[in-house]
Amino acid sequence: MDRLDDEDIGIIWERHYPKRTERESSMSLCVTLTMIIKQRAKSADNYNPAKLDQVLASAHIPKEQFETVEIESATQRT
Numbered sequence: 001m002d003r004l005d006d007e008d009i010g011i012i013w014e015r016h017y018p019k020r021t022e023r024e025s026s027m028s029l030c031v032t033l034t035m036i037i038k039q040r041a042k043s044a045d046n047y048n049p050a051k052l053d054q055v056l057a058s059a060h061i062p063k064e065q066f067e068t069v070e071i072e073s074a075t076q077r078t
Helices: 006-019 024-040 049-059 063-077
Strands: none
Touching: 006 024, 006 049, 006 063, 024 049, 024 063, 049 063
């Protein structure tokens, strides 16, 4: 399987982010995409916030939406 490019991630995000509160599968997909994005924001083994902003911009994902999914997924785990 080929690696998803940032544009593909953005397209998938755009389709599933609005549905995440209604469909568990959409929320799971958004959570998976946040993990992929966070992994791409790492330089060596260090998390880089500036790189995160760059990846989000490249995928056309608003940072507020990204942070919302992170908060919602953390709330679901507790």
